[in-house]
Amino acid sequence: MADRGILIVLSGPSGVGKGTVRKAIFEDESNDFAYSISMTTRAKREGEVEGKDYFFRSKEEFEALIESGGLLEYAEYVGNYYGTPLQYVEDTLASGRDVFLEIEVQGALQVREKMPEGIYIFLSPPDLMELKSRIIGRGTDDMAVIEKRMEMAIAEIEMMSLYDYAVKNDKVEKAVSKIKGIIKSEHLKVSRVLEHYKTMIEEM
Numbered sequence: 001m002a003d004r005g006i007l008i009v010l011s012g013p014s015g016v017g018k019g020t021v022r023k024a025i026f027e028d029e030s031n032d033f034a035y036s037i038s039m040t041t042r043a044k045r046e047g048e049v050e051g052k053d054y055f056f057r058s059k060e061e062f063e064a065l066i067e068s069g070g071l072l073e074y075a076e077y078v079g080n081y082y083g084t085p086l087q088y089v090e091d092t093l094a095s096g097r098d099v100f101l102e103i104e105v106q107g108a109l110q111v112r113e114k115m116p117e118g119i120y121i122f123l124s125p126p127d128l129m130e131l132k133s134r135i136i137g138r139g140t141d142d143m144a145v146i147e148k149r150m151e152m153a154i155a156e157i158e159m160m161s162l163y164d165y166a167v168k169n170d171k172v173e174k175a176v177s178k179i180k181g182i183i184k185s186e187h188l189k190v191s192r193v194l195e196h197y198k199t200m201i202e203e204m
């Protein structure tokens with residue numbers, strides 16, 4: 001049997017750059033981890049592709065999946081549902097491949113309860129003014145929503161202690177290289193390497 005893969009969860013406040021950093025990580029094809037495509041009820045944006053960016057579903061379909069236990073976690077975020085399909089994560093980890101989730105904070109904390117052996121990385125802003133200017137610069141929110149996101153960001157930063165690692169996203173390339181380093185060193189942790197031998201011994 002293959003060793004189980006490691007679950008990697010990248011999370012942090014809105015606008016900190018989670019999506020930007022995740023895309024940069026996956027541009028490097030030498031990474032062998034799998035990206036878990038989320039499900040959402042939000043409308044598809046221009047250029048987004050079903051099954052690549054998200055699985056776009058109706059509210060009814062999403063709620064049916066919640067009921068049937070088909071999601072590892074889910075959250076309501078700015079009026080829409082977002083969630084992680086459970087089966088893909090389970091199957092991929094069981095096949096020995098690492099799985100990468102990029103999700104907001106409520107969802108990350110749900111996953112931590114269910115899979116504490118994962119790696120939980122909090123992407124943090126250089127400072128709060130820079131976070132605000134990134135959200136403003138993105139041009140997707142009005143001022144009331146921006147203020148709400150900043151309030152949430154402060155509450156989320158206070159939850160950072162529930163994560164294993166904090167990576168400051170000052171420069172994208174620096175954040176990407178720190179995250180890759182974390183994943184590499186997690187693979188070398190004695191507790192994880194021991195699991196490998198325990199499995200082997202059990203199979204003897």
Ligand SMILES: Nc1ncnc2c1ncn2[C@@H]1O[C@H](COP(=O)(O)OP(=O)(O)OP(=O)(O)O)[C@@H](O)[C@H]1O
Pocket residue numbers: 012013014015016017018019020021104134135137138169170171172
């Ligand atoms: N290191 C960085 N330096 C400067 N700008 C950045 C950096 N990282 C991301 N940005 C910019 O900040 C804005 C927000 O980034 P992004 O959409 O990736 O954040 P997010 O955390 O995924 O947000 P949300 O959770 O709301 O989807 C974008 O305009 C992006 O180009």
Ligand SMILES: Nc1nc2c(ncn2[C@@H]2O[C@H](COP(=O)(O)O)[C@@H](O)[C@H]2O)c(=O)[nH]1
Pocket residue numbers: 014018019038039042073074075077082083084102103104105106107108
């Ligand atoms: N809890 C979850 N959050 C998720 C998931 N997939 C994405 N997200 C987060 O939602 C927001 C908004 O995303 P956007 O694509 O509409 O900009 C962002 O913070 C994502 O990280 C998920 O499966 N579960």
